[in-house]
Amino acid sequence: MISALHLLFIFIIGLVFGSFFNVIGFRAPLKQSIVRPRSRCPYCHDQLTAIELIPVISFFVQRGKCRHCKRRISFLYPMIELLTGFLFAAAFFLIGWEFELVVVWTFMSLLLIVFVTDVTYMVIPNKILLTFAAIFLVERFIIPLNPWWDSLLGGVIALLIPLFIAMISKGGMGGGDIKLFALLGFALGTQTVLLSLFLATFYGALFGGIGLLLGIVQKGKPLPFAPFIGIGTLTAYFYGEKILNSYLQLLK
Template identity: 45%
Template sequence: MTTITSIYVTVIGTIFGSFFNVVGYRIVNNESIIFPRSHCPYCGQNIRTLDLIPIFSYLFLKGRCRNCHCKISPLSPIIEGLTGLMFLCAFLKFTNFHELSTSLLLISFVTITIVTDLSTMLIPNKIIVSFFIIYSGYRIIFPMNPWWDPILGCSLIFLLLALIAFLSNGGIGGGDVKLFAVAGILIGTKLVFIGLILALFSGTVICTIASMLKLIQRKQPIPFAPFIAIGMIASLFWGDYLFGLYQKYIL
């Protein structure tokens, strides 16, 4: 991929990131995704087109609304930057249409859930159901081999995590369980279970470090969607390689 194409893909990714912010924010606030125009959450003033440029507008306005000067959450530019980066990595890693479309669909879902989980500690059913339908349709058009693998992955991970949630008395949230199950439809049994292991691993490492640095309190509820996102994306990118290592050295 040339430098120009890389920049182009990253910019498109940041625009999608901006859209995922809007989708996540509006769904948790029960607003329509399409109307009205983007507006400041504090004063309600419509945001000018020039102030909607991903990342740059936030930096230029020093993280404040142009009208009321209230502070805008830094989550927006972070999500935009991350999405841009993930789009770039997906285009660099995957060259065939099927792998690339799978990765972009996964990035869309996990990014929106990060927005809602970080802002409200919830993953709304509207998002879960929408992506359940999108992924099921996608898997009917582009079946896996064997065709029933996504159904198996979705059911197995749902049953396992629902059991853990029940036994641990809410140790894992219902939204998280459903997020894993829906991702299972897209990436199949093997990758969703590798994703679960990587999500738990990244969650443990990052929370231990954050707790040692006193950034979080012990027993403080932590939104888990960002770790599920790390696990699922890492699994999609390197799951087959990790599974190869596992077969070679452990089995």
Template identity: 55%
Template sequence: MSYFLGYCLLAILGLLLGSFYNVVGLRVPANKSIIAPRSSCPCCGHMLTSMELIPIFSYLFQKGKCKKCNMPISPLYPIMELLTSLLFTISPVLIGWTAELLVALTFISLFIILFITDLTYMIIPDKVLLFFFCFFIIEHLFIPFVSWSDSLIGAIVGFGLLLSIAYLSKGGMGGGDIKLFALLGFVLGWKLVLLTLFLASLLGATAGGIGLLAGYINRKKPIPFAPFIMTGALAAYFFGDEMIRWYLQISFNI
């Protein structure tokens, strides 16, 4: 029963924070305050009332349109709220009700915010990375989710690897990606940051290939890579050790 309550609380927290992360993701890259003013319709400027700010439900009740001008609201908002809630709720199933849950929730929060900034602006903001880096360092002091040496090596490996790729591909990787990988290495350790790069490339290549074939994207237009990086990172965070064990088992029978 107490666990049931815990899951409910995580689901609600996910919806509320997801809604806040939409604001963070849309405002931080534009250098706007995340506290004031209250959100408004980008089309008619109508300031949203409390009833219009309820995650998911406001979108459903208003049938995805602004109450005043009927302009369609981007489905990205409710999708991100729902995704945050869903990921928050399944975290304890995957890692248990331990202190590390806090690290998992932080990681999911970073995932959601970068998803939004990269999809909307093609930017991985320094401010967001720096904030989360500080947050992870503080968590690391209290929760031993990975050893300090592994964290440091992971950060160096992540940074160095992406820097080399950026150099070799002559600008195919942005500075934001390089810094992001240093952060991911710090949180995941060196093995899982390598796995993240592998998974992100696989996801990016698959989605890019499908997009090209279906005519959604063209070769000249760059596609946001952070959603693939963060999906790979999240998969590595939750399932990485099993994936590596499974890979070694089928490859070398160890």
């Protein structure tokens, strides 16, 4: 049974993981170690004390500024922490104690880390993709998709279609995005990854169009695509069946 206490517990664990995803996301693209040195302010290099490392709370207590030099801390930190807490708890709520939950937490972790790297540096590091490839390989060996070869098919299709889109759109999709899709195809199977690709493109175009009208997005300046891949994949994974069924109803 899922109680409110379970959900709260997982939410808090999620906040802590989110804090770790920030460290990975901000450091990995700079080829820095994720364990050493301890967290510091990126501006004045003041080493953060335990009280400054509490997820979400520290950020708001310090009003989004470094305690030492008073410079602004990226809003991404509390946002990723809260998102991780929320998504981890939501996944548990929707799936329950199944082994599949581990796979879902894994792909959520990947999507949150590349959210940080892509928004901050416009890259999706190979090291992160390779690490998660190894984890997915083990997970899908223990609980394969049905049928098992859907992982291979999903991986290949999710490599070829984005590659084709990248070739005809010339720069609409980067190499990191393509590899990320291939990995998600392996983990989630053909149907989910195809829908995710479609939705990510749709969300990206929608956001780009509205952003251009509102003047938030500059013309010709590429948008980080990983956040849209994230939202697309979550929608496809949790609501894919519903979306496809209502689409098929429309065709009748």
